[in-house]
Structure formats: C-alpha cells, structure tokens
Amino acid sequence: MEFLASDLTGEQDYAAAMQRRLERQQILYDQSHTFEFLLTEAALRWRPGPRELMVAQLDRIASVATLSNVTIGVVPLDVEAHAVPWHGFTLNEDVDDGEPFVQVETMHAYLTVERPEDVDVYRRQYAVLRESAAMGQQLTDFLNSLRLEL
Template structure:
C-alpha cells in the first residue's frame, strides 16, 4: 500500500484554520467578509473556517483575493482546497471502505504517529478478523433504527476495518504506532476462547513490526500516583507540521475530536504515565505468547447468562449510532 494522501477531512480542517488566520490578520469580522465577497449566508464562512463543509475553489479564491494572498502561499492553499474536495482520489487508497469506518480512516491517513489507550476493546488497527466480526455483530442491538437489520453488511464492515490496518504495513512511510491495552480488554469477557487466542497471536505478530509498539497494562499495576484514566483515547500526529494534532475520544453514539493543544498535552502526559506503568514491549510479547498458549489448552469457560451467539430479544432504541472503531 502506498502512502495515502492526507484525507479530505484533514485538509478541510487545515484550510479552515489557515483562512481564519488570514481573516484575523486582515482585521476583518465575519460579517465584513460576507459583505465584501457577496455571500448570501453568514454561516457559509463559519462552516468553511471550521472545516465542516466541502470547499468550493471559487469561494476560496474570492477569499484569497480579499486577503491579498499571492505567490507560493496562494498556490499552496489552492492545492489544499483541491485535496479537501477530492473524496474519490483518497478512497482509492482502500480496497473497501464504509461510512462507519471512514471517519477513523480519514484521521489515520497522513499520520506520522498514532498513540492509543484502550481499556476494554482492542484498538481497531490491531484487531484480528474474527475479533472484528465479533465486535461488529455484538453491537447490532444498539443500531439507531430497530427495524433495520444490517447483519448482512457485517462482512463488508469487517473488510473495511481490515483495509484500514494496511496502514501499519505499507511500504512507504508507515506511521509509528504505540498502544497501551488494559489486561481486561483481553480477558474472558472479550470473546470466546478461540477468538481471543487468535487475537493474542495477532497482537504478538504486529508487536514484531519495527514501527509498532504494544504494551499490556496489568490489572494490578498502579498508574503514576494512583491515577485512574477516565476513558480510552487516541492521539494523531501528522507528517505535515501545519496539520493540527488531533485527540479522538470514542463515545457510544458520537465521537469527540479535539485539536486544542492544551487538551492534547494533558492526554499526552497521561499516555506517558500509562506507558511507564505497562509491561515493556518485550515483556508484552512474552505475556501475549503465554496467554495464547493458555487459550489453546484446558476446557473453555462457558459464559454466564444468554448465549452470546443468540440475538437479543429486543433491540435498544437509543439515539445515535455506534461508532466503535
């Protein structure tokens, strides 16, 4: 897999931040800009500066004219605008992609470094095929529309998530990837014995890649001065310094994306604490090997309660959608 171009979403955020800086440097308010370029909607500029809309090249050129941007700077922002609107070119980097997986694929594209802490679920970039399918099927009862049965699309979702994983093994500039995974995420509650065994072997295999560092955090290990992480999170750092570093916190129905540097610094410190508390990379490989061997022998534990292979008697009608990566 070649190095993919930065995603359109990332390019929109970069373009919006640059346009906002230019407006502020020109000492113009949003209303003054709208009046000067003759746009009918005041929200158009806001959506553009916040990276929430697909930019039109003509609109961006109007703004660059107003801000008197010329030369190399103008050419750079014009190129970013074209990349921000070209979804199809970016999607060609992936054999299969779905809307559910695209949000994280867009963040991962163009990354120089990814840091992830996962307390209960193996991160999506590290999941084995069987584990991916189990996680997708186990969340079906939380779909937004109780009358929509999208089980038949599970294989497509599996392929899309696996397509994202090619990021770690691509030949051209794969990102540095570090993950701290709680021991609980690999315990008996995570899935059937054979699924967990193959997942442990998958982690051991990926931990051998030169750009991948995986650390398991034992349940009894103390973090810093008895610190307890509030949630799992991911940090994305990009190859181009001007692309904003991003913090992602996954929720049940929505995801939180943050580019505020103070927040990111706080989570970066927490990640350092987690790494210090976790087993070292070599110790983790030994731990994964031993646990995989344990899953290969002895009687399988029968889960309590309802058979996990049986569908729930009633779907949840919660709002939103599950966005598990």
C-alpha cells in the same frame, strides 16, 4: 442469547465493518509512519467471543508487535495505577497538514479534540500509562501466558 452490546440498533453490517478495519490496518505496514498502542490487561481478558477468536486476536497483536514501526504495550492488572484510563483515545501526533489532535470513540460517534491544551491532557495520560506498560519481551511473555490460559 444474542450479543447486542456493540449493536444496540440492530443495523450494524458486521462484514462491512470488519472489511473497513482490515483496510485501515494496512497502514501499519507503511514504514513512513510509526504507531504506538497501549492496551490494558483487562481489555485483553474481556471475552466478547469464543476462545478461538480471542486466541486469534492475541496472535494478531503479537504479530503486529514485531513490525519495526509499531510499539505495543499492555498495562498489567497487577501494577499500581497512576492514571485511570477512562476511555480509549487515539492521539494523532504526526499530522501532515495541521496540528496534533485526539479522537475519542464513543458508542455512537467520534469526538475530535483539537485545542492544544486539551491534546496535552491526553499526552500526559498516555505518558503515565506508558510508564506502567509491559513492552518488548515482557509483552511477548504476557501474550504467551494469556494464550495458554485460554
């Protein structure tokens, strides 16, 4: 059975998409920028591919988490939820020529949220989720535990 959940049109160029993602990740090594990522444990446990792929992704997360300008947190499944992450979003705070904005990725397009009061909704959502996140050594321990399960 072919996995089509991410390519319902049958027109996706996976090699090109992967290349673009790798190119975008290069900015993580630019010390003039800082990054914070929050993931849910459920996102890390969902396996859209073979175990080897998942272990490689966990290793990549662990590696990126060691960068001094990057913070990564995982919201565990066993903590009381104080917010529901309805969808993923990117909060762009450090904008050179403009105001902060949010990008929301949907199945077929990016939505850009720019109104300050709407951006604040995403800031509050992020802050509440961040309070529950495992970071630092807790993140390392979690990733190691999940890797062993795989």
